[in-house]
Amino acid sequence: MDRRSLIKQAGIAGILASGITPAVHAQPAVRWRMASSFPKSLDTLYGGAEVFAKSVRTMSGGKLEISTHAAGELMPALGVVDGVQQGSIEMAQTAPYYFFGKDETFTLGCAIPFGLNSRQLSAWMYEGSGLKLVREFYAKYNIYNLPGGNTGAQMGGWFRKEVKNSADFKGLKFRIAGFAGKIMERMGAVPQNIPGGEIYPALEKGTIDAAEWVGPYDDLKLGFVKIAPFYYYPGFWEGSTQLDFFINTKSWEALSAEHKAIMTAAAAQAHMDTQAKYDARNPAALKQLVATGAKLRAFPQDMMNEAFKHANAIYAETSAKNAAFKTIYDDLVKFRADQNLWFRFTEATFDRFMQAQKL
Template identity: 55%
Template sequence: MKRRHFIAATGAGLAATAVAAPALAQSAPEIKWRMTSSFPKSLDTIYGGAENVAKQVAEMTDNKFQIQVFAAGEIVPGLQAADAVSNGSVESCHTCSYYYVGKDPTFAIGTSVPFGLNARQQNAWLSQGGGAELFNEFYKKYNFHAIQTGNTGAQMGGWFRKEIKSVADLNGLKMRIAGITGSVLQKLGVVPQQLAGGDIYPALERGTIDGAEWVGPYDDEKLGFNKVAPFYYYPGWWEGGPAIHTFINLEKWNALPKSYQAALNNACANATLIMQGKYDLQNPQALRRLVAAGTQLRPFPQEVMEASFNAANELYAEIGSKNADFKKIIDAMTATRNDQYLWWQVAEFTYDAFMIRQRARR
C-alpha cells in the first residue's frame, strides 16, 4: 500500500471511531432508579430479592444502571408500593400482585390463588407458558410492567390461637389473610383482615386477630409468631407457589435501552432462583427449631380442605361471570394446572412420595 493511501485509510478509520464513540456512550446512559419494597429488611430472603436485582443490574451495566432499594415504609407503606409505581413517584417496586385485589381481583392470580399452581408450575407458566404476557397486558391498565422476581415455594397455613378441628371452627374467626383467599374463607365464616407483615405480631398478641398466615418457617420464626399462637397449620392451600414481582412504571420501562431491559430481566430471573433456593434450604431448619420450642404442627382437616376447594371454585365462577380479565387468566392458569398435574402424578409426585417414605428408614 502506498504511504498516502495508508494515511488516508488510517484517517478514515480514526474518524469512524470518533463518530462511533458518542453513539456507544448514548446507548449506555447513566440511569438511577428507586425501588420500594413491600417487605421489611428483617425478612432478609424475600426483601433480599430486590437487593439481588439491584446488585446484578449494576454489575451487568458497569454501574451505569443503578437501582436503590427502600424497605416498606421508607418511601411509602408496603401495601401502597404499586400505587407509587403507577403514579410515577418511584420507578419500580418489589411486591406481591395479590396485595392489590381491591383494585381488581385479577391481581390475585399474579401471585397465587387458592388451589392454584405450585412453585415450579407457576414459574413455568409465567416464563414459558404465556402467563407473563397475559398479566402484562392486564397491568398496562395500571401503568406498569411486571417481571417475576421471586417465589417462596409452598407456604404454611398459618398460626392460630386455638385448634381448627372442623369447618365450624372457622365461623367468626378473625384471620390475617392476603389476597383473594380472604373472600374464599369468608364463605366459610372467617372474618379476613389484611395487615402488613410488621403489624401481624402485635395483632395476634393482643387478640385482635385469632390467626394469621405469612410465609413459612424461616420468615415466621423471625417474626416470632410462635410466641403468641401455638398452633401451626399446613398446607397453605392458598399459596402453593406464590410469585413475587418487580413492577416498573410503564413509561420508564419503555424508555430503557434494550440492553438494560435485558439486564433487568436476567437479574429478576436469577433473583427468583436464589429466593426459592434459600427458602428450600432454610425452612427445614427453622421448622425443627419451632417444634423444639413448643410449636404444635397440625394439618388442616380434610373437611376444611374440601370445603375450601369448593368455596374457591364457586368464587372464581362468580368473579369470572362479571370480570373478563379474571376469567381469561384464571382459565389459562387452570388449564396449565391440570396439564401439569398429569405430569406430576406420573413422575414428580411418585418420586417424592417414595423418597419421603425412605427418609424414615435412614
C-alpha cells in the same frame, strides 16, 4: 461475539451462565428507586430486591443503579402499586395479590387457592401464556412486570386455638391475603389484610386470632410461636407465591435495549435465589420452631374439601363479572390440568416414595 451482542442474543440463561459482566457503551447513568412491600428483617423477601439491585449494578458497570427501600421508607407497604402507576417511583417489589381489592385479576400472577406449585407457575409464566396475559392486564395500571421470586408452597399459619373442623373458623379474625380471604369469609372467618411487619403486634394485642405469612424461616424471625402455638399446614391458598418487580411503563420504555436485558436477567437471578433460600432454610427453622413449642397440625380434610368447593364457586362468580380475570384464569386452569397429569406420574410419585423412606 462481543459483550453487547451477548446480552442481545444470548438470553437470560446465557447471560447468567456466562459469568461475563457486560459493558455498557456510551449510555448516561440511570438512577432509580425501588419501594418494597417487605421489611428488611425478612431477608429472603426483601433480600430479593437487594440481589436484583446488586446484579443490575454489576452487569451494567454501575451505569444502571437502583436503590432499594423497605416498606414504609418511601411509602406504605400496600401503597407501592399506586406509586408505580403514578410514576412517583420507578419500580416496586411486591406480592401482586395484595392488590386484589383494586381488581381480582392481580391475584392470578401471584397465588390463588388450589392453583399451581412453584415449578408449574414458572412454566406457565415463561413457557405458557402467563407472562403475556398478566402483562396485558398490568398495562392498564402503567405497569410492566418481571417475576422476581417464589416462596414455594407455604404453611397454613398460626392459631391461638386448635382447628378441629370447619366450624372452628366461625368468627375467627384471620390475617390472610387475596382470594384466600374470600374463602375464609364464606367459612365464617373475618379476613384481615395486614402487611408482614404489622402481624406480630396485631396477634399480641388480640386484634387478630390467627395469621398466615410464608413458612418456617420467616415465621421464626417474626416470633408468632410465642403467641399462637398451633402451626397448620398446608397453605392450600399458596401452593406457590410469585413476587414481582413492578416497573412504571414509561420508565421501562425509556431504558435502552441493553438495560432492559440486564434487568430481565437480574430479575431471573432474584427469582431463582429467593426460592433456593427458602428451600434451604425452612427445614432447620421448622425443627427449631417445634423445639420451642410449635404444635404442628394438618388442616382437617373436611375443611380442605369445603375450602376447595368455595374456591371454585368464587372463581366462577368472578369470571362471570370480570372479563380480564376470566381470560387469564381459564388459561391457567387449562395449563394446571396438564401439569397435574404430568406431575402425578413423576414428581408426586417420586416425592411420596422418598418421604416414606427412613434415610
